[in-house]
Amino acid sequence: MISIILVLIGIVIYLKLNKFYQFTVLSLSALLPFSFGKFLSVPSLSFVEWLTIVTFLMLINELVPLHSIEKRIKIIKFKGIEIFIFAILILITWTIISFVNYEMLYQPVINTLSKTGTKRLYFNIINNIVLFFTIIIFAVVYYEKLDFKKFFKILVYFSVSIGILRIFSYFFSFSIPLLYGTFRYDPNAMTSYGGIAYRFGGLAEVVTFGVPALFAYYVFEKKMKFISLMILLLCVLLSGGRTTMAGVFFSIILFSILFLPKNFIYLVVTCGIFFILFSLFAPQKVLEGQFNRLTTFKLGNFMGQDAWRGLAWKYYLDNFQKNPVFGKGIVTYQGYIYSSEEGEKEGAKDFTSAMLFSGGHGSYFSLLSTFGLGGITYFLIMIIAGIFLSIRKINQHINSDSNKTAIAVFCFMLIIIKSVDYITGGDGLVDATILFYATGLVASLTVLQHRKDLS
Incomplete structure (x- = not known):
């Protein structure tokens, strides 16, 4: 209430x-x-x-x-973004097929136990699509009222502040108000792992948008806030997220090579090498769980992953082989799950069963399982088209419009980071909110060109 x-x-x-x-x-x-x-x-x-x-x-x-x-x-014409609309239509089509199959024609008894989760998942897919168009409409119609220099400055300071607060909340054992998910303080996980799932929960999310916002703000100021950069890079190391860290450094280096002076490239690369070496050689007594997680793969398991995630990935691929076009749909997995992991069989089975419901712990494999070729096609189109449109907009506006350049820089780095992080994170459906936000924001630059009062 x-x-x-x-x-x-x-x-x-x-x-x-x-x-x-x-x-x-x-x-x-x-x-x-x-x-x-x-x-x-x-x-x-x-x-x-x-x-x-x-x-x-x-x-x-x-x-x-x-x-x-x-x-x-102010007439909004969605010209120039047909590729995104095509991807969204694929997602809508495959979602409808899943809904008709499992919510109208066939309702397995076991799935009735998770009706709230099923309805919310369908709602979140729709909500992400609405978010995409909402961001476009908002940015296009009220473009003159949006101070993007101030906007990115707020994002930078907010990300740094939340990152520092999250570190303090870890050591002083409290939860940050209003922030849920991986931000929640979990004393049981901390006792077992030294952090939430071998990591400072929430820091990866903070860095994911904080670093792109920092480089977007650089477009206006022409100078880097190195203290903020160092704090955010420290946060990504403490986060324990391998793919997030890889995505952050890859986005920084790629953006620097493409758009920044060479002397800045050397500085950024030097900072990256310093923090990587720090993560590799820091004493084990210093946040052992976080650093081990960054640098260790279990080579005896599937693709170097832990047994539980590896088992889920194997069943993702098995589902894809059985249903290559439409996937198994959004429905509880009905088959038998076999695990050879000694002492953890039931835990691995329960984890895999939960992942096979709608995906998780790897968006690309998840989508192959849930929506087959349609799912992975929609996802790759959104990512690749978002990256290339961002690059095109940077080149188009870099010498003429700081606002549009900053937006494109922010979206470019954000999509790059998430595209790498999606290798081991998310499900490509519910967890695609940031992707829909970023692609919607960069697509608004194209739609803005066709606004009637500006043409």
């Missing part, structure tokens, strides 16, 4: 904000797992799950009278 009241209050406050802060709050909700907690039967309803719908309805409400009254009509 309290969370319902808080959501209603949050909506009222959000609608009272000016357009800049509405856009900023919506962006932060897409980038971090903010929540008021349990909402009816939903364990932790995230901000982005209700803010997206509220914002979309707000924009529609504002645009309808705008078209009918003002002469200076």
Whole structure:
């Protein structure tokens, strides 16, 4: 009941904000797992799950009278982003097929036990699609009201502040208000591993958008905030996320090679090497779980992964072989799961069964299992098209428009980081929120070119 009241209050406050802060709050909700907690039967309803719908309805409400009254009509033409729309249509088609198969024609008894999770998963797929178009409409219609220099500055300081706060919350054993998921303080996990799943939970999420925001802000200032950069790089090492760390350094080096002076490349590479060496040779007594996780692969298991994840990946590929086009769909796995892991058979089976419901711990393999070729096609199109469009927009505006260049830089690095992180993280459906946000933001630059009052 309290969370319902808080959501209603949050909506009222959000609608009272000016357009800049509405856009900023919506962006932060897409980038971090903010929540008021349990909402009816939903364990932790995230901000982005209700803010997206509220914002979309707000924009529609504002645009309808705008078209009918003002002469200076701002018509949005979704020209130039057909590739993204094609990918989304694939996702919609495969989602409908799954829904018809398992929610209308055939409902396995075992799946009735997880109806809330199933409905929420379908809702989140729709919500991500709505977010994509909401970001485009918002950025295009209110472009003049959005101070992107200020926006990226806020993202930088917010990411650094939350990163430092998360480190303090780890050592002083408290949870950060409103932040859920991997940010939650878990004393049991800390006792077992030295951190949440061998990592400082939440730091990977902070760095994922903090580093791109820092380089986007560099476009305006023409100088790097090295203290912020060092803090964020330290955060990515403490996070314990191998693919996140690889994605961050790869995005920095790639962006530097493509767009920054050579002397800055050397500085960035030097910083990267320093932190990698620090992670490799730091004393084991210093956060042993985090550093071991960064530098150790279990070579005796599937693709160097731990037994549980490796088992899930094997069954992902097995599902894909059985259902190569449409995948198994969003449904509880019905087959028998065999694990040879001594002493952990039941745990490995339960983990794999949960992953086989809708995916997880590897978006590419997850999508092959859940939605087959359609799923992986939609996902790769969104990623590759997002990266190439970002590069094109950087080259187009780098000498003429700092705002558009900064947006493209932010999206380029954000998509690069997530594309690497998706190798071992997420499911490609629910966890694709950041991807839909980033591609929507960079696509808005193309749509903006066709706005009637600007053409």
